[in-house]
Amino acid sequence: MRLHLINPNTSTGMTTRIGESASRIAAPGTRIVATQPESGPVSIEGHFDEAISAVGVTEEIAKGERDGSDAYIIACFGDPGLMAARELTRAPVLGIAEAGFHVASLISTRFSIVTTLSRTGIIAEHLLQAYGFAHHCRRIRAAEIPVLDLEDDGDAALTRVIETCRRARDEDGIGAIVLGCGGMADLRATIEEAVGIPIVEGVTAAVKLAEALVGLGLGTSKHGDLAFPRPKSFTGHFAHLSR
Amino acid sequence: MRLHLINPNTSTGMTTRIGESASRIAAPGTRIVATQPESGPVSIEGHFDEAISAVGVTEEIAKGERDGSDAYIIACFGDPGLMAARELTRAPVLGIAEAGFHVASLISTRFSIVTTLSRTGIIAEHLLQAYGFAHHCRRIRAAEIPVLDLEDDGDAALTRVIETCRRARDEDGIGAIVLGCGGMADLRATIEEAVGIPIVEGVTAAVKLAEALVGLGLGTSKHGDLAFPRPKSFTGHFAHLSR
Amino acid sequence: MRLHLINPNTSTGMTTRIGESASRIAAPGTRIVATQPESGPVSIEGHFDEAISAVGVTEEIAKGERDGSDAYIIACFGDPGLMAARELTRAPVLGIAEAGFHVASLISTRFSIVTTLSRTGIIAEHLLQAYGFAHHCRRIRAAEIPVLDLEDDGDAALTRVIETCRRARDEDGIGAIVLGCGGMADLRATIEEAVGIPIVEGVTAAVKLAEALVGLGLGTSKHGDLAFPRPKSFTGHFAHLSR
Amino acid sequence: MRLHLINPNTSTGMTTRIGESASRIAAPGTRIVATQPESGPVSIEGHFDEAISAVGVTEEIAKGERDGSDAYIIACFGDPGLMAARELTRAPVLGIAEAGFHVASLISTRFSIVTTLSRTGIIAEHLLQAYGFAHHCRRIRAAEIPVLDLEDDGDAALTRVIETCRRARDEDGIGAIVLGCGGMADLRATIEEAVGIPIVEGVTAAVKLAEALVGLGLGTSKHGDLAFPRPKSFTGHFAHLSR
Amino acid sequence: MRLHLINPNTSTGMTTRIGESASRIAAPGTRIVATQPESGPVSIEGHFDEAISAVGVTEEIAKGERDGSDAYIIACFGDPGLMAARELTRAPVLGIAEAGFHVASLISTRFSIVTTLSRTGIIAEHLLQAYGFAHHCRRIRAAEIPVLDLEDDGDAALTRVIETCRRARDEDGIGAIVLGCGGMADLRATIEEAVGIPIVEGVTAAVKLAEALVGLGLGTSKHGDLAFPRPKSFTGHFAHLSR
Amino acid sequence: MRLHLINPNTSTGMTTRIGESASRIAAPGTRIVATQPESGPVSIEGHFDEAISAVGVTEEIAKGERDGSDAYIIACFGDPGLMAARELTRAPVLGIAEAGFHVASLISTRFSIVTTLSRTGIIAEHLLQAYGFAHHCRRIRAAEIPVLDLEDDGDAALTRVIETCRRARDEDGIGAIVLGCGGMADLRATIEEAVGIPIVEGVTAAVKLAEALVGLGLGTSKHGDLAFPRPKSFTGHFAHLSR
Missing domain, CATH: 3.40.50.12500 (Rossmann fold)
Incomplete structure (x- = not known):
């Protein structure tokens, strides 16, 4: 399985370190792909940092969907963008x-x-x-x-x-x-x-829970609250999000 | 007082209508400034729309700070970006x-x-x-x-x-x-x-509550949880947010 | 608007001081009428004091209704008689x-x-x-x-x-x-x-919230739980409350 | 034991009926004394009725203290004046x-x-x-x-x-x-x-619980929240409550 | 009434002492029968001890049913087996x-x-x-x-x-x-x-509450959740529990 | 890893079926050992059945400890004996x-x-x-x-x-x-x-969560509430539990 680990901040050093930790704990069949948003705060230490980082998280989910990720982890302790991320995919998404x-x-x-x-x-x-x-x-x-x-x-x-x-x-x-x-x-x-x-x-906890959910054949429910976002226009910098 | 009413979606028609409703209910001394983000969803109907809209909300707050707003309203029923917005200002911020x-x-x-x-x-x-x-x-x-x-x-x-x-x-x-x-x-x-x-x-409720808070001389507490964001670098599209 | 501020205890000095504080914070169009019950405890420091004071609070509400008050404040931190008061009027009633x-x-x-x-x-x-x-x-x-x-x-x-x-x-x-x-x-x-x-x-908070509610055209709901009291007889000292 | 059953409304017929029910269920050594306030509503069907009735309840407690009651019951389903009543006595007080x-x-x-x-x-x-x-x-x-x-x-x-x-x-x-x-x-x-x-x-439940508490030698705690009311002056109709 | 006091641990000294305390507080018409399981832990100081003791508790209830107990008390502060015990009888069962x-x-x-x-x-x-x-x-x-x-x-x-x-x-x-x-x-x-x-x-509290419930003519509801256990086979050491 | 799946009821057919389901979902390195207590109810449909079954659950845990189980599952929807079971082992224990x-x-x-x-x-x-x-x-x-x-x-x-x-x-x-x-x-x-x-x-959920916990190197905490049971004597049928 492809387990997409999203570091919501943009510190590449932290992405690398988190990715290595995740890889060490992952099962043999799990490939960890650790990424970070191109745009966002270098660390997340409050609500504002978190709100901005959520955009990058959703962009990484979108990339992950194109690349065929089987599960996602949002690797910041505030779980920024978790509910939004879940709307974007049938795969499981876990906050740390x-x-x-x-x-x-x-x-x-x-x-x-x-x-x-x-x-x-x-x-x-x-x-x-x-x-x-x-x-x-x-x-x-x-x-x-x-x-x-x-x-x-x-x-x-x-x-x-x-x-x-x-x-x-x-x-x-x-x-x-x-x-x-x-x-x-x-x-x-x-x-x-x-x-x-x-x-x-x-x-590490999220890696193993993600493997557990994938192993169960269960992903984010698309019935009800977490269904895919309704198609609509976005404007400005976010125009590319229009569906 | 300058009461900055932020429509978190980018439908100008709705901004106008909301602004008019707010103006009708506002006290004589209250000037309603209704704005909307340049970038974001045309409507907000789920967590993803909300997460994206929160960026625009914080940008509007930043503009409002430059323009001397006395209070802010986030005019979407999910209160997107409310905590983040509160970190950015000493003024009161209300979700609808x-x-x-x-x-x-x-x-x-x-x-x-x-x-x-x-x-x-x-x-x-x-x-x-x-x-x-x-x-x-x-x-x-x-x-x-x-x-x-x-x-x-x-x-x-x-x-x-x-x-x-x-x-x-x-x-x-x-x-x-x-x-x-x-x-x-x-x-x-x-x-x-x-x-x-x-x-x-x-x-309308938020307009009168905002007037009430301003009248009390009370704004968002800068002691503790809602203090101004810690200064840090942002990357990419969000580089302008670096402090 | 006529904002009836009820000091539930019978210390006239406190009524005066509270009334002055309220007047200072009130909007130009708000006339503060600060009163106290004729009968009751000189201060409220427990459940018993509070229970007795609630009678006086309701009597002040009744007077306020005759005098055309637009809103009421119960100015004791235990909010004595708040629910009872709300039953007696279409106006908003706030506890401090x-x-x-x-x-x-x-x-x-x-x-x-x-x-x-x-x-x-x-x-x-x-x-x-x-x-x-x-x-x-x-x-x-x-x-x-x-x-x-x-x-x-x-x-x-x-x-x-x-x-x-x-x-x-x-x-x-x-x-x-x-x-x-x-x-x-x-x-x-x-x-x-x-x-x-x-x-x-x-x-002070209650003054501004009362102004806010009156500004919104909203008062105590008369649908359901807070409808006017059912008409009935009262006996003894309270015979004058019969409806 | 003397079990003082207070009907908070002033309907003597109801007092009699409640007293009879209580007497039927009481233990041999329990003497039920069923009373009602002299002043108050004939029935209690809302917050206002309840607030007024609480005064009568506390007066009945005061009488009961003079007469040596061992426990009290407040026989209205809203338990009006329960906390106030508890402040006035070392005996147990139960709401129905x-x-x-x-x-x-x-x-x-x-x-x-x-x-x-x-x-x-x-x-x-x-x-x-x-x-x-x-x-x-x-x-x-x-x-x-x-x-x-x-x-x-x-x-x-x-x-x-x-x-x-x-x-x-x-x-x-x-x-x-x-x-x-x-x-x-x-x-x-x-x-x-x-x-x-x-x-x-x-x-009936309160009668047996009151007997249970008296049997245990336990009454309302006078340590902390439910201690006797602080001595103070009352004015007007309530001047007799001054301590 | 026969009040069956079950000491869930198997220390006879404690059973005696608890039984004596219960007898001292009991009403004249209450006969305390203090027993303990034949099998189980000598004291209960954790979940495991409690789980084992629950079996003995239910066995004592079964004996009590044969002997015509009017109420039961489970005299360990974790209330082991309380819900199970309630399923077995129409009598009231109280945990301490x-x-x-x-x-x-x-x-x-x-x-x-x-x-x-x-x-x-x-x-x-x-x-x-x-x-x-x-x-x-x-x-x-x-x-x-x-x-x-x-x-x-x-x-x-x-x-x-x-x-x-x-x-x-x-x-x-x-x-x-x-x-x-x-x-x-x-x-x-x-x-x-x-x-x-x-x-x-x-x-002591449970003795008086048990007397209260019996005095009210109320026992464990057999409607719904606490109905008698469905008849079924038990195996091994528990074969005697088959119904 | 040895994953010990305990069917708390004594129906061997159900044990087999549950074991097969567990084996189908288990990771290649996981060996499912499905057992049932020797003594207990053939099905669990209430608190009494559950209380009796908890004894068998703890016995199965004890066997599992001797046999070197790496994790345990209690396969009845009431999670009977879960806390007791956790006291007996450093391995993770999951209720279904x-x-x-x-x-x-x-x-x-x-x-x-x-x-x-x-x-x-x-x-x-x-x-x-x-x-x-x-x-x-x-x-x-x-x-x-x-x-x-x-x-x-x-x-x-x-x-x-x-x-x-x-x-x-x-x-x-x-x-x-x-x-x-x-x-x-x-x-x-x-x-x-x-x-x-x-x-x-x-x-199936428990199998994957158990694998996740074992993969994390985490088991039941022995610090505090879930420490091993204090050593003590047990009597009668349970004398073999004395430690």
């Missing part, structure tokens, strides 16, 4: 926050989230409520690291993430932690070893 | 679904929504949950009219909306109805007269 | 807790409440749940000041309110604070300046 | 809606309510949410009988209640029905026989 | 967690739970949600005492429970505490005296 | 209701459940609430077929299931249907073809 929450709730009764910046906590909070996991998440903790510091100053960032995870483990009454940033995809094992409880990371 | 829900809950204990197409119901449902009005809305009913039919075939559309409102009035155990489309802004009084119970319409 | 919650949720994603006494917290908690804002309020904090100390020992009281607001700002992960007492109506600007984040105060 | 919901949830997984008038449904709905039983109640059905018709035209009213209960039994997926009016206290057995599933009636 | 929550919510607006081990907190949390009391419980606190230490090292255990209750009283904003273990049945009065706020204990 | 809900929520915004008997609906309802999917499930529909009729009278049963699914598709406003019985595992494709919208079946 969504994937992380689902997996964590299958191996623990309660979990915490450790994310980068506290200002993005509200996005996770909204998603927990919309997806149904509000009662399963005990606390959203921020390590207070800008996303790109995970790239640029990895060791210091890693130390802070581990410290935050340990506090969550000791104080939150939880069984697992969800890492709240796509940029932490390759750190899961290291953090888990340092913290000693299951650490769930969304990119 | 949000405005409609707030007003309806102040004059009735329970309300129903009458919207255009059933496929957009899920968007209203998600907003009701996020805003806190899930228990106040008894039912979301669709008149099954495409948005632009409100423009093109107004009489037939109006008849169906009124019929649907009457069923809501008689069957739902409600005190008020929220009209679920920006394109119905100028029909509120007609529908209310035909149905005989309070009809809340989001554009 | 309700108004504060609505406004705060329009300018922030999450807010805290700073109230007078911790024992009244449960009243706010019940209102948050009934109105739909339970998830939007992070925490209810009490400055532990009896209501009338706001009158008698204003400076000390103000200091404690400001300190409590600052703790809320720093610890609660919020964007705004709702002041939880009608007696704080004239302190909003001072507190906001001292705390540096948006401070929402219920009396 | 509350009692009915508790008992029904102990013998079934889901129940429906059959009440008198649909306009009072919202009151039950608010109580279900506040007490925690919103998910346990499948549906609130109204037989559309004014409260006093239960007195005046008992047979016709009974027939309609039974018909409504049968529909609930057959359509709602429930195990029990809660009768939603104090005036149905003496009809429980008849209705249960006619409908064939457990019928819970609030007055 | 359930009983404790109901009683606490009738005498306070908010309560905390003080239980033995923090690992059992999740069981209480699930029950609070299922029964509807999630909003009424502020906090679940563990004294970190294994269940049988209540038997073996009573004084030290009591001291820790009292300390934990005092912290709950001072920090949680509550009016009452629910003791979260059947083994604390005889400690209620001592703890209440030491802590100074109402302490609710499940075994 | 849980698996069905998770998968359905990844491919649709709202789903309905089509189950066998309406009396088991309450079990699904409780699970939806506990797992967080209460808002995602529009309706639970029963085809009113006893579980074993799926074995004995397959064609008639299939027809009724398909009819019920079609009604769900047309009336419920959903995107997918979850089949609510392990016995329908081999009918998924047939039903999906007949109904024309995605049909999610729990056994």
Whole structure:
């Protein structure tokens, strides 16, 4: 299967790293195609960044449809454009926050989230409520690291993430932690070893869930809410989206 | 005050009509500036249309900031880009679904929504949950009219909306109805007269709520979740958004 | 418009102060008529005080109806008698807790409440749940000041309110604070300046929301739950209420 | 024990009937004292009636305290003045809606309510949410009988209640029905026989719950929210309430 | 009435102690029959212990049915086998967690739970949600005492429970505490005296609620969800359960 | 990997059929070992059947631990014994209701459940609430077929299931249907073809989710709530469980 992994930000380094993490965890028959939008923010740290990035996500889905992708992953913890993306394809589409929450709730009764910046906590909070996991998440903790510091100053960032995870483990009454940033995809094992409880990371979780859905022969329902968009005209820069 | 009314779709006819409705209801000191994005869908009838329209909404906010707008309204019932828009300004920003829900809950204990197409119901449902009005809305009913039919075939559309409102009035155990489309802004009084119970319409509701917030000297909080976006680079078509 | 502001307690000093705050924020065409019941508690600091005060509130509504009021505000943070009041009139009726919650949720994603006494917290908690804002309020904090100390020992009281607001700002992960007492109506600007984040105060918020509803031509729905009370006999002291 | 049963409306016939129902179900050592306020509505069919009746309820509690009551019941399905009443005494105080919901949830997984008038449904709905039983109640059905018709035209009213209960039994997926009016206290057995599933009636339920609490040596907590009212002055008709 | 009190664990000492507590609180006409399963865990401190104990609970119900029990209590704070037990009888069946929550919510607006081990907190949390009391419980606190230490090292255990209750009283904003273990049945009065706020204990609470239901002539509904089990074959050790 | 599929009822025919369905969907490296308890009910159609079956489920887990199972599935739609099972192993354990809900929520915004008997609906309802999917499930529909009729009278049963699914598709406003019985595992494709919208079946869903978790190197958390059971004695028939 062709698993199209979309990094919604435009940092190629992060795309590469996420793609490698995904490839390592993928099943033998899964080919990971990691891409990023041509246009958009270099990192996503709030609602505005997210809104802009959603356009790029949908463009990548459109490309993926032309190239025959079997499933899609949106590799940013706010799941930007997830519902829009689902309208565009019969294939399954997974957000990494969504994937992380689902997996964590299958191996623990309660979990915490450790994310980068506290200002993005509200996005996770909204998603927990919309997806149904509000009662399963005990606390959203921020390590207070800008996303790109995970790239640029990895060791210091890693130390802070581990410290935050340990506090969550000791104080939150939880069984697992969800890492709240796509940029932490390759750190899961290291953090888990340092913290000693299951650490769930969304990119890897989404890869395996995507394989599961494809294996089941199930994709996004085209009956009702997530049917293909109604044909219509778009104007200006978006004229090419007219159907 | 300068009240910037953003029609998130690119139908100029609708922008004009919405602007006129807003102007009629506005206080003497309120100047309505109705605009629409240059680029985007001609109507918004699903998640994809909404995701694309959010870009245009943020661009209109940016223009509004340059022009000194005192408040903003996003005049599409899905409130596309609302959180992103709020990050961009100290002024208040209101969505028309949000405005409609707030007003309806102040004059009735329970309300129903009458919207255009059933496929957009899920968007209203998600907003009701996020805003806190899930228990106040008894039912979301669709008149099954495409948005632009409100423009093109107004009489037939109006008849169906009124019929649907009457069923809501008689069957739902409600005190008020929220009209679920920006394109119905100028029909509120007609529908209310035909149905005989309070009809809340989001554009007009948002105008008065925006005036209320400005009158209070209150705008979008810049402390915490809705602070201005962190400065960063954007690439490609969105390079102009770099800060 | 005639905006009837009902102070549910019988402290004339507070009525005057609240009325002045309301008048300052009111639009040019709005005439504030601030009254208080003839009979009732001098302050409202619990369920019993509230239950008694509700009678006076309804009597003031009845007077207002005779005098042609266009809207009503119940200026106590527990919104005593709000539903009863709504049954008595076609005009809009707003509680100040309700108004504060609505406004705060329009300018922030999450807010805290700073109230007078911790024992009244449960009243706010019940209102948050009934109105739909339970998830939007992070925490209810009490400055532990009896209501009338706001009158008698204003400076000390103000200091404690400001300190409590600052703790809320720093610890609660919020964007705004709702002041939880009608007696704080004239302190909003001072507190906001001292705390540096948006401070929402219920009396002023209710004035502008009442103007908004009247501007929309919308009042309390008389269809269903809030229809006028069924005619019936009352006995004893309340015989004059027979209809 | 002295169990003070307060009929919040001023219909002496109903007080007598409710008192008899309570006496029939009471334990040998329980003395039922059924009273009604001197002042108030002859029936309670909405928020306004309820607000006025709450004053009388608190007056009856005050009398009961002087007379040494061991527990109180508020025998109107909206539980008017319940929280206020609890502030006034160390004894347990039960509302009959509350009692009915508790008992029904102990013998079934889901129940429906059959009440008198649909306009009072919202009151039950608010109580279900506040007490925690919103998910346990499948549906609130109204037989559309004014409260006093239960007195005046008992047979016709009974027939309609039974018909409504049968529909609930057959359509709602429930195990029990809660009768939603104090005036149905003496009809429980008849209705249960006619409908064939457990019928819970609030007055009788409250009698046994009150006996249970007294038997446990437990009464209204005076720690925190329900502590005795703070001493203060009352004015006018309510001057006698000054403490 | 014959009130069958089932201690779901197989510690005879605890059965005796619980039975004595129950007898002390029971009404004169109530005969407490305290039993325990022949087979099962000596204490219940997690989901596995609970699952096994549920079999013994149902066997005790079956015996009780043969012996003519009028009501049943399941005296373990996780209410193991409660729904299964209810299917087996027309008599009322009460869990002690359930009983404790109901009683606490009738005498306070908010309560905390003080239980033995923090690992059992999740069981209480699930029950609070299922029964509807999630909003009424502020906090679940563990004294970190294994269940049988209540038997073996009573004084030290009591001291820790009292300390934990005092912290709950001072920090949680509550009016009452629910003791979260059947083994604390005889400690209620001592703890209440030491802590100074109402302490609710499940075994005693369940005795009085069971008497209340029997007094009302109400038992487990056999209409719908809790009807007797469908007849069928069981195999192996459970062959005797075939119907 | 060794994937241990536990049919909680003791019908060998169903075990075989479920095992075959699981094997067909499993990845090449997954070996399905389908077993059933030696002791227990031949079908599970209520809480009592479920409680008894949970013992057998835990015994099968214990065997699986000795045999080196990498993951477990509990193949009954009530997920009997799921939490107990999780305490016994570091491997992931999935219930088929849980698996069905998770998968359905990844491919649709709202789903309905089509189950066998309406009396088991309450079990699904409780699970939806506990797992967080209460808002995602529009309706639970029963085809009113006893579980074993799926074995004995397959064609008639299939027809009724398909009819019920079609009604769900047309009336419920959903995107997918979850089949609510392990016995329908081999009918998924047939039903999906007949109904024309995605049909999610729990056994197959659980197989792929189990593979996903094993692929992620994640299993049941042993930190906190789901740690191994505390060592203790068991008596009687369960003496062999002493640790």
